[in-house]
Amino acid sequence: MARLAERTTRIAGSATMAVTATVDRLRRAGVEVLDFGAGEPDFATPDAVKAAAHTALDQDFTRYTAVSGIAELKRAIGDRYRADYGVDYADSEVIVSAGGKQALFNAALSLFGPGDEVITHAPCWPTLPEQIKLADASPVLVRTHAEDGFAIGGRAILDAITPRTRGIIINSPCNPTGALITEDDLASIADAAARQGIWVILDLCYEKLIYDAVPHNLPAVLARRCRDLTVLCGSASKAYAMTGWRCGWALAPAPVIAACGAIQSHSTSNVSSITQKAAVAALTGSQETVRAMLDEYRTRRDNLWQWLSADPRLRCRKPAGAFYMFIDVGDVLSGLEPGGFRTSTEFAQALLDESRVAVTPGEAFDAPGFIRISYATSMETLREGTERLLAFVAAHAAPIRRAAAG
Ligand SMILES: Cc1ncc(COP(=O)(O)O)c(C=O)c1O
Structure with missing residues (x-):
């Protein structure tokens, strides 16, 4: 062989x-x-979501769609983030991908390359460092510790920044620790990112699974401080019990979304048309x-x-x-x-x-x-x-x- x-x-x-x-x-x-x-x-998966998929099938909504997703779904994602966090994203700043995983992968391929360092925190979901490596960049893992509940400390992340740092990926709530980053910690990271031109990717795939009413408006923190450098990645998988449907998304400045779209256009194209209709129902229906x-x-x-x-x-x-x-x-x-x-x-x-x-x-x-x-x-x-x-x-x-x- x-x-x-x-x-x-x-x-x-x-x-x-x-x-x-x-x-x-x-x-x-x-x-x-x-x-x-x-x-x-x-x-x-909730009944209303399944019903929307049945309707899509019955109406023969089974063809290719725009690579970045149907307009209805991009608007539903934008509206959801506006309602939940008060941030504004136009349709041209949204892409629908095959799960949060592909949204994150598109972002890594669009933003990182050889010689770049990308900081994230560990213990971590293993896909994050592997995707950084697939983008030919080097993951830099900042350790979090059981003693303080695996707090994702802003200071530790800032200390890991070098002249080669090109991106910082934060996963909150975190898989596997369940830890959240505080708004203040994220603000200090965002300020440094803005000063030094570093991308900040926020993996929000567990955003709907936070047990206490603690402040966690991370999108607004980033929008205020470094919107041009921010990529928000989310997913229908965990929030709406839709892991098998494969639907996630990224919200970012239009040039980043265009680059993600170009990559996706040559790899998987659009997310299943039926899934997209189901995701509209998930995002716009009763929560x-x-x-x-x-x-x-x-x-x-x-x-x-x-x-x-x-x-x-x-x-x-x-x-x-x-x-x-x-x-x-x-x-x-x-x-x-x-x-x-x-x-x-x-x-x-x-x-x-x-x-x-x-x-x-x-x-x-x-x-x-x-x-x-x-x-x-x-x-x-x-x-x-x-x-x-x-x-x-x-x-x-x-x-x-x-x-x-x-
Ligand atoms: C931290 C984290 N981010 C993203 C994902 C991606 O999930 P999906 O591709 O199903 O949206 C997962 C899945 O386990 C995860 O644990």
């Missing part, structure tokens, strides 16, 4: 999606698995379903946290947003005898093999020593899975207790 392109040696496949693939494989083989890996809502899902996630989060607190070796805080509990299992790992698992990847594998519970190891997010539990799953699954996890930890950490007692 001829050799693969050099860029394939610089990137790794999605470790989060690998967990989903393993669960699928086991289930097809008849093995019952409790899945805490999936990074997607377990709810059905009651979004609120109802958030309420259910909050209850799950609180219960899960309560159950996990039964074992102090599973150290975690209640996340402020998204639907993940990010747990420090370092105490379990360090106490094991030789031959036990020593990394969170080994921990996750053993938990799957022995207890049939799938979690995502921290290594997937550049955070060894942690595991991520997605609570976008039913309360019964959460309860049963947590019991198995607690039993698993008790079994494997028993030597520590005996050693401590002795």
